[in-house]
Amino acid sequence: MSQSTPPPVAAAPPNRSPGHGVSVRTPIPGPNAQRIIARDERFLMTSTKSSPVVAAEASGMWVQDVDGNRLLDFAAGIGVLAVGHAHPEVVRAVREQVGRLSHFAGTDFYYENQTILAERLAQLTPGTFPKKVFFTNSGTESAEAALKIVRHHRQKPIVVGLLGGFHGRTMGALTMTTSKPVQRARFAPFVGGGHHIPAPMCYRCPYKLEYPSCDLYCAKILEELYFQTSIPPEDVAAFLAEPVMGEGGYVVPPPRWHATIRGILDRYGIPLIDDEVQAGIGRTGRWFAVEHHGVVPELVTVAKAFGGGLPLGAVSLPADYDFPKPGSHSNTFGGNLVAVAASLATLDVIEKERLLDNARRQGEYLLQRLRELQQRHEEIGDVRGLGLMVATEFVQDRATKVPDAAFRDRVIAEAVRRGLILLGCGRSSIRYIPPLIVQRPEIDEAVEIVDAAIAAARAHA
Ligand SMILES: Cc1ncc(COP(=O)(O)O)c(C=O)c1O
Known part of the structure; x- marks a missing residue:
């Protein structure tokens, strides 16, 4: 994915129903994040940056960015944070x-x-x-x-x-x-x-x-x-x-x-x-x-x-x-x-915390929820995974299976804008790798955001 910073976009509409954990108050990147990203681009060698999320602190499944937005983390530091951010025992x-x-x-x-x-x-x-x-x-x-x-x-x-x-x-x-x-x-x-x-x-x-x-x-x-x-x-x-x-x-x-x-x-x-x-x-x-x-x-x-x-x-x-x-x-x-x-x-x-069992159980639920999305969104060519290592692959056409990397990138950008942190993989897939502590309400919230992000990505095509 491209190294250049995606342009800031307007804040997502406040459409999260009460009880949902995501809280997006500024565009992402917000003003503090934009300042840090500009400096980062000046001093850090180009690597694989893919989303303009600037983290300040995190706990469990949740990341607070430098502008006070609370984001749901389905990337887990590229799969590193198995037991979530800042687990008290770690x-x-x-x-x-x-x-x-x-x-x-x-x-x-x-x-x-x-x-x-x-x-x-x-x-x-x-x-x-x-x-x-x-x-x-x-x-x-x-x-x-x-x-x-x-x-x-x-x-x-x-x-x-x-x-x-x-x-x-x-x-x-x-x-x-x-x-x-x-x-x-x-x-x-x-x-x-x-x-x-x-x-x-x-x-x-x-x-x-x-x-x-x-x-x-x-x-x-x-x-x-x-x-x-x-x-x-x-x-x-x-x-x-x-x-x-x-x-x-x-x-x-x-x-x-x-x-x-x-x-x-x-x-x-x-x-x-x-x-x-x-x-x-x-x-x-x-x-x-x-x-x-x-x-x-x-x-x-x-x-x-x-x-x-x-x-x-x-x-x-x-x-x-x-x-x-x-x-x-x-x-x-x-x-x-x-x-x-x-x-x-x-x-x-x-x-x-019996997280192997949880990974199996929640992984099956996540697969099932994403397969439901596949029935509604033609762009999802394939949903696959094992445990909490799950992906959706985006295609231009289900018959030809031509990968649609641009669409995948737009879905990730729209999801981040709505407070869900995701990473791509392969030519045109999104991976879903939450910490192994993830529970159903967080999966439901993530899938709801992906659903909205796909619709928005289609609308902005
Ligand atoms: C299967 C596999 N092996 C090796 C690596 C390299 O790991 P690192 O980035 O820590 O060097 C990765 C990184 O994504 C990986 O997924």
Whole structure:
């Protein structure tokens, strides 16, 4: 989406009925927000900004902006705030830790809370084999670490990923990232050894087949075509995939796709790296989305929600993939004490408040409500998701399925104007990723705003 600031628009009509939580008093961006955005544009490098929301403070599902507007957050800091903004138990853990010991370089020295978190992550990730953990500071750094681990351990040059996948933007991760051309344009050459096969994407099947009569050709092609032509299986260090494609458009693979891929990988002794950076830590109603697919990956990468709002990522790896000598891989901040405290508190809250159940329950309700919207709005070509990882895809025409990115962008702008924070994904989709604490009234309020935003986007076409 464009980096330029959308022009301020008039305040939304005060059409929220009493009891609704959104409160929009100024245009968004309001005067204070406009001042900050102008300065931001002057001093911050262009990245991926998409909405003119300037946050001042937040609690639970709600964000207060710098002009006093109260906005409903269905973006959760790009899926980071699993237990909502400023959860009291996370805040307490962070405050307590930062005042006691904030940093001690856990890669070079020892402290107990990172050991506790490593053990917990190793237990939570699928599979009962002995595991170890490496802590990072972001999703892309988790991908880098996983790629280095498999290359070093297996001494093989190739990693196979999916076209449309997203794994980060540092050079190794970017080699495997193919969700949009802009992410790769002018950055070549990439790290050697990255290969891709088309992703399983039933709504836009790359082979124009239909599930289930396709017989999962999109999985079988790995062995039947690629391993017979461009990718010698004996040279493959790992296969890398998201369990639900995130940035690429919230694409849920068809049933048994993962099982079929797993079967092929097993025949050749190739490990699976499961990128759970966006889908993991409860987002889909299981700790890891890959659990829905019934397969066990060798390596799992996490970040985003894992840090409870602070920068923290990790790789869980088979213990025998560990580096034999110190110095092969390390960092300074990985497993930072404060981030680890936030992570442990977040995992506790997810368990205590039974947020996996809530994600499943509310996710189904959100899907159902958005499918109702699809019946009324021709522009919604597809509604899909797993748990609270849900998207609507906008098309120019349901028969041709031509993506309508401009319409999607207008819907997001109209929703923000009405007090709902949303993010796009894929070519023309909106993702709905509220904190896992979301309840029905907030889903109802969000869907009502999306409904109005779609109508307004159509009117302003
Ligand atoms: C699946 C996946 N992997 C990796 C990343 C990269 O994470 P980060 O932005 O923390 O580097 C992302 C970010 O969106 C992601 O969705």
